[in-house]
Amino acid sequence: MNSSQPAGDDSLAWQSREMAIAVFTVVMIAIHLVLRFAIGTSEYAWNVPLWLVLGFGGTPLVWELLRKIMRREFGSDLLAGISIVVSALLGEYLAGALVVLMLSGGEALEAYAVSSASSVLRALSKRMPAVAHRQIDSTVDDIPLSDVAIGDTVAVFPHETCPVDGTVVEGHGVMDESYLTGEPYMMSKAPGSAVLSGSINGESALIVKADKLAMDSRYAKIMEVMAKSEQQKPQMRRMADQLGAWYTPLAVAIGVAAWVATGDPVRFLAVMVVATPCPLLIAIPVAIIGSISLAARRAIIVRDPAALETADTCRTLIFDKTGTLTYGEPNLVEQLCVEESRGPEILCYVSSLERFSKHPLASAISKAAMESGCVVHGVSEVSEPPGQGLTGKVAGHKVEVTSRKKLLAIQPQLSDHLPQQAGGLECVILIDDQYAATYRFRDTPRPDGASFIQHLGPRHKINRTMLVSGDRPSEVQYLANQVGIHDVYASQSPEQKLEIVNAETAKANTIFVGDGINDAPALMAATVGVAFGQNSDVTTEAADVVVLDSSLQKIDEFLHISRRMRRIALQSAIGGMAISIVAMGVASAGYLPPVAGAILQEVIDVLAVLNALRVAIPPKSLIDFEKARPS
Structure with a gap:
């Protein structure tokens, strides 16, 4: 977003105005060309559409110019405003109309990709239910969420979003809390279990006692953090503004010097015409739009064009854990058997039984059994009392899947025979009560996490990689050891994540990669926020970039697209300005009249734009680290 653009609802009005000016200008230029070349009317008649452009389109831009002069701001659009005035004074109305189109059109091209940060809060609000199902005795009534009081019992039906922070008082099931806590698994819920607002219920209805008011819930706190993050994030100074900051005063100084030295105001006008910063106003947006298109073809959606300009300048890359460097789902990684030779047999027994379970780990066991080619046995007498584990008869054997705690409560003598408890989740298996x-x-x-992390420094000048997660320390440290990250922060709330990202962004430009609602404040606070997948509309609204195909290869592609866009855009802009500066010198010496200068400037513009168009041509490869091999 341009540094002069307003934010929030004002930004939407501003974008609409720019689009309207661009469309109006195109229509009026078309009418001018028809009147001039097709119908052959008088000069007065064919200039009327151009006067309308300068009046209705140029006046707001010139007014903005005056406001910038008062604020002592000198960007690329400031020189465009001067060029509009100069063109009108010269009678070069078509040239002035083209400058209006360039200025408003460039902004309109970016408008579709620029999102208002307040839309994140709207998406977050929409995700929460507006009503809660309050239960009194056997009656369930829908009431506004704000009317839920502490101690009320609320029914959460299957697949609904939990409306309150509370405690389960009735029912057994699972909830997906990963968006909020960073825990990658479906969490079992039974009477006495705590639940968080914003969690997604599973297939069983639960009755929950509200422990907090809606305004004090975990979800509401995340909204507060989000609003704070929105207000605190500084506007990035765009590439065109950085270049225009020195180009604009230089162009004005050359023009004024020529006027003062010769006493001829036409010299000043000629310099201004040839100095029109079209390489900044057109070439850079063309390079950005071309790169947005290239990224989209690779399943990378760039929502804020500023991300393309700044990603290559980032020196710190911060990862969330779940769903970014991991797949976000449990996998069976160790089978510690009393008799190692019986491992395949036990897996076949357990997987045959787990087909009848809805436990969050059942699918992981079934997946491991399928990969091992296990035989499916007949099963009978299946029993899974809530919270008591799973039992059944498999191929004539009694098979039981339970927890360490429940096993030791029944057979405490096994405490010395069980393996030491480690990080992650576990279950214990009994065959015929043994x-x-x-x-x-x-x-x-x-699998490609380690090679991706290792190549960031040499290839992308990333000086620091960090892992910041809401998950447990043992899980986070396990992952960090696997991929080679040394700066590790575990058990972090959204508020703490935001503090870390703000602190790091104050030191150097940052990229934050996450995929849960608990990541949204950090995504907004980072210089560039990258969301993995489309698991949450809140996350994708908060991010500057959305990677639809969740893979580290796409992050690498985005970094290369950013670097390539920045290099080509700078080539186009600086090259065009360098030629313009030479032309300004010729114009100030009186050898380039205004009309000829306008024609020369158009040639410079074409060269700059043609070079900028190269960004849309896909290179041979945008990945330079060792990719994961298919298993």
């Missing part, structure tokens, strides 16, 4: 194995589960790291 302890047989312990299964361990983890959120498996992506």
Whole structure:
């Protein structure tokens, strides 16, 4: 977003105005060309559409110019405003109309990709239910969420979003809390279990007692952090503004010097015409739009064009854990059997039984069994009392899947025979009432994580990589060791994540990569926020870039697209300005009249734009680290 653009609802009005000016200008220029070349009317008649452009389109831009002069701001659009005035004074109305089109059109091209940060809060609000199902005795009534009082019992139906922070008083099931906590698994819920507002309920209805008011819930706190993050994030100074900051005063100084030295105001006008910063106003937006198109073809959606300009300048890359460097789902990683030779047999028994379970780890066991080619056995007498584990008869054997705690409550003598408890999740297996194995589960790291992390410094000048997660320390440290990250922060709330990102961004430009609602404040606070996947509309609204195909290769592609866009855009802009500066010198010496200068400037513009168009041509490869090999 241009540094002069307003924010919030005012930004939407501003974007609409720029679009309207651009469309109006195109229509009026078309009418001018028809009147001049097709119909052959008088000069007065064919100039009327151009006067309307300068009046209705140029006047707001010139007014903005005057406001910038009062604020002592000198950007590329400031020189465009001067060029509009100069063109009108010269009678070069078509040239002035083209400058209006360039200025408003360049902004309009970016408008579709620029999102208002307040839309994040709207998406966050929409995600929460407006009503809660309050239960009194056997009656369930829908009431506004704000009317729920502490101690009320609320029904949460299957697949609904939990409206309150509370405690389960009735029912058994699972909830997906990963968007809020960073825990990558479906969490079992039974009477006495705590639940968080914003969690997604599973397939069973739960009755929850509200422990907090809606305004004090975990979800509401995230909204508060989001609003704070929105207000505190500084506007990035765009590339065109940085270049225009020195180009504009230089052009004005050359023009004024020529006027003062010769006493001829036409010299000043000639310099201004040839100095029109079209390489900044057109070439840079063309390079940005071309790069946005290239990224989109690779399943990378760039929502804020400023991200393309600044990503290559970032020196710190901060990762959330779940769903970014991992797949966000449990996998069976260890099978610790009393008799190692019986490992395949035990897995076949357990997986045959787990087909009848809805436990969050059942799918991980079934997946491991499928990969191992396990035989499916007949199962009978299946029983899974809530919170008591899973039992059944498999191929004539009694098979039981339970927890370490429940096993030791029944057979405390096994405490010395069980393997030491480690990070991640686990379950224990009994065959015919005898302890047989312990299964361990983890959120498996992506196989190319280590090579991706290692190449960031040499290839992308990333000086620091960090892992900041809401997950447990043992899980986060396990992943960090696997991929080679040394700066690790675990058990971090959204507020703490925001503080870390703000602190790091104050030191150097940052990229934050995340995929949950708990990541949204950090995504907004980072210099560039990258959201993995489309798991949450809140996350994608908060991010500057959305990677639809969740893979580290796409992050690498985005970094290369950013670097390539920045290089080509600078070539186009600086090259065009360098030629313009030479032309300004010729014009100030009186050898380039205004009309000829306008024609020369158009040639410079074409060269700059043609070079900028190269960004849309896909290179041979945008990945330069060792990709994961198919398993």
